[in-house]
Amino acid sequence: MLKNVCNCEFTNSLKLEADFGADPIWCSLCGWNLDIDEFPLKDNLTNDLFQWTEQYKKIPINEHNAIGQSLTEKVKEELGLEYRIIFITDK
Ligand SMILES: [Zn+2]
Incomplete structure (x- = not known):
């Protein structure tokens, strides 16, 4: 559960979506672009996400x-x- 990282008081609803100049993880409730450093992901996965x-x-x-x-x-x-966590397919 993330607290005070977006416009929601709490969120555990996330989406993975690529956009120019944005981090790849977003709050799926308010649409805020979240800082990937908020997540305890392994470095190689973080790198793969940025490369993507x-x-x-x-x-x-x-x-x-x-x-x-x-x-x-x-x-x-x-x-x-x-x-x-849901993935948003690009069209
Ligand atoms: Zn939010």
């Missing part, structure tokens, strides 16, 4: 979505059941 956002619109959409889906599963594993 840097490639946004530079690789084919189906490839982008496949990587995003797989990263979402890894984030779920590392953050555990306390969080609800």
Whole structure:
């Protein structure tokens, strides 16, 4: 459960979505772009997430979505059941 990191008092509802110049994890309740340093993720997963956002619109959409889906599963594993994390497919 994250406290006071976005416009919500508490949130455990997150979404993974790439956008230019943004961190890849967002609050899915208020849409706030969260600081990835708030999360206890392993460095290599954090790096993979940043690499994925840097490639946004530079690789084919189906490839982008496949990587995003797989990263979402890894984030779920590392953050555990306390969080609800969804992946937003790019169209
Ligand atoms: Zn929020």
